[in-house]
Amino acid sequence: MSHNSPEIGLSNNYSEHSEVDNLTDSIKSLGFGGFDDLRQYKTAKFNVTLSPIVLEKDHAERVSKRTTFGLNNQLPEDHPLYSLPKAVAPSTSDFSFSKEEICSLPSPSASVLLAPSPVPPPANSWYPLAPLGGYKLVKDLRYKRGYVYVASYDMSPTNIKGHAASLAKIATPPNVDPAFIDGAFVASPIPGMIKMVPGVPFALAFNGDMERLHTVGCVQTLESLSAYPDFPEILNLSARLAKLT
Structure with a gap:
């Protein structure tokens, strides 16, 4: 076979008395029968033929083909090497509190929270911004x-x-640090950012899907x-924490 041959040929050419013959004779000498079929393998011919790889894309295409769970799949570039089971989202009721467990405070007054106008950051910098x-x-x-x-x-x-x-x-936007005025700290609105409402969690819905919430904080x-x-208990622990800080 030449170096440039597009085929890889493999064949099992055995001698007159090959290892298969020896194995068969040894087993039969122990008094076991039914092993004549072993001899069929010494005459079996097989060839593995692969087309030549000329371009890089040919190699990429061949590598991207994987046999998964008995199926030959063409995997997209952003797919992992091996298939993963499809995740099934839990139902909302699986992770819901009962009415008895829910906080008794009334609904927050603001139905929508909007950020104040942003200010331009310094050159080659970026100020964090609330979602549009x-x-x-x-x-x-x-x-x-x-x-x-x-x-x-x-x-x-x-x-x-x-x-x-x-x-x-x-970069850190303006007004992050409160001003000290008349013996007290006074906080000012931070441009482009929203002031969190105490006690109410904030979350992002991925692509607007309410079943895919990512809690930002509270x-x-x-x-x-x-x-x-x-x-x-919270009040007692907060008093102890205040003494430590």
Whole structure:
């Protein structure tokens, strides 16, 4: 076979008394029968033929073909090497609190939270910005507060890559540190960002899907925690924490 041959030929040419013959004779000498069929393998011919790889794309196409669960699949570029079982989303009721467990506080007053106008960042920098359209209040028993502020998040590759590039240039926006006025700290609105409502969680809905919520966070105060059954314990622990800090 020449070096440039497009075929890889493999054949099992055995001698007159090959290893198969020896194995068969040895087994039969022990008094076992029915092993004459072993001799058929010494005359079996087989060839493995592969077409020549000329272009890189030919190699990529061949590598991308995988046999998974007995099926020959052409896998897309963004698919993992081996197939993964399809995830089944749990039903909303599987992770919902009962009415008895839900916080007794009334509904938050603001149905939509919008950020103040942003300010331009310094050169080669980026200030964090609240989602376009702000956060909308949604009644949701998956949160013990009974409500959550939700904004849609675009999961397209273009948006994710753009967001990642912006985060690499993130800078601290103005008004993050409160001003000390007349012996007290006074907080001012942060341009382009939303002030969280104490006690109400904030979440992102991937591509607007309310079954795919990613909780961003929740800020609490003693007042927002006062409606929970274990508030006496919370109050006691907060007093101990204050002494330590």
